[in-house]
Amino acid sequence: MARSTLEQWRMFKAVAEHGGFHQAAEAVFKSQSSIHHAVHKLEDVLGVQLFQVEGRKTHLSAAGQQLLRRINFLLAEAERMEQVALNLQAGVESTLSIAVDDAFPRDILYQTLSAVSHEYPLIRIDLMETVLSGANELLAQGKVEIAVSPFTLADNLSEDICQVEFIAVAGSEHPLNQLGRELTLEDLKSCRQIVLRDSGKARDKEHGWLGSEQRWTVSHVGTSIELLLKQLGFAWLPHHAVKPYLDKGQLKALVLPRGNCRSSTFYLNFNDADTLGPVARTFLGHLRYLTQD
Template identity: 80%
Template sequence: MARSTLEQWRMFKAVAEHGGFHQAAEVVYKSQSTVHHAVHKLEQTLDVQLFQVEGRKTTLTAAGEQLLRRINFLLAEADRMENVALNLKAGVESKLSIAVDEAFPRDILYQTLAAVSAEYPLIRIELLETILSGANELLSQGKAEIAVSPFTLPDNLNEDLCQIEFIAVAGPQHPLTQPRRELALEELKQCRQIVLRDSAQHQKKDVGWLGSEQRWTVSHVATSIELLRKNLGFAWLPKHAVQPFLDNGELLPLQLPRGSSRTFTFYLNFNDADTLGPVARSFLGHLRYLSND
């Protein structure tokens, strides 16, 4: 039988992550003496030193670092168990938070949300619009129950949702489209490229060709399209997003010897199916159906 408790491990983790007993006490809403006693009791029980204190600095020992990696999984599992119990008790969740990459087709997303709301009219849906690795970061932080992302979820089973084509485009008066011709790589390097900023706060990623000497970075697909329509640069953007502007001539596809089009797989990510309530499951079902329609 375990001689340590989850509460002791939670306090140990708080001290490790926040750099001291005083800081941890503020996070867990306990007195500093309570936190210190819990960690000291844990060290006595395990007969191992978890922290070393040098002046005002509290750092993990080698043993503490190894145990922290293991306890993160245990505490996450405990939280999932509590969430499962809450869902079983409540029956239907009152809110669903979904992180969706901006490159994912809006029509599919909106049809999915409409179908879910028709089934559960009282549900509050929070739509978190992200770029690149932002959706998975929100999922890992517990700020979203579901993520639609162009990246797989590490250490998890990942579900392919659909493939999205990105094409190189610019405005009709941009030097790269005047006159219409096949472009050389050097011509691209000399022009301004509009790129999308990763909305993640940590472990940001760059995707695709970023070879231009000039670059403007923006936070939304709509901003990128507006800049292109004003002939202020070129970019690779989702074909479904720029198709209306291709149809009316406000944007033109670039003629490249290779690489003018690229395809990315988008994934449907969530941490634990057992923690998802009926509203989340309804969203998953409709999104799967519409993405493969």
């Protein structure tokens, strides 16, 4: 039988994260004496010193540092259990929040959302369109329940959902498509490249070949296509997004010695299946089905 309580561990974590008992009391809206009591009771039960006080500063002891790494997992599991209970109590969730990378095929996404709405007509969909690391960042922040991303999760399992082909393209009248020969790196470097901005704040990275001396960075695939149609640059874009313009002759694939096409794996990411409500699970089921081919 455990002799410590989750509340004691929460108080321990608060002191460790906020750097002192006074700061922890303000952060968790409890009296400083109650936090002192909880931590000292925990130390008595465990028989180890968790903190060292030097002047006005409170530092974790070696034992405290080791226990903090373990307790983070325990408290996260407790929060998940509470969320599972809330889902069971509430039944069907009223809102489904998802983050989907801008390069993911729109037709598959819209078919999935349509199927979910058909089964749950009153559901509110909160769709956040992201680029690169943005979807996973929103998932980590707890702002969405599901993320469709070109990146795996660092600390959880990711499900391979589909492959998206990217192709190097430019407007049909762009100088690169007027040379009548296979292009060289020097040809590309001398022209403006349109690249997508990472919508995640933590990574803030661009992706792919970035060798052009001129570069415009935009936030959406649609903006990239508009710029290409105006002959203002070239880009690697999802084949499914540019296919209508290729078929009409408005855009043309660049003729490169290699690398004109590349494939990117997209992943279905969520933190814990047990915390997902029935609407979220329905979304997952339809998305998996539509990406099987």
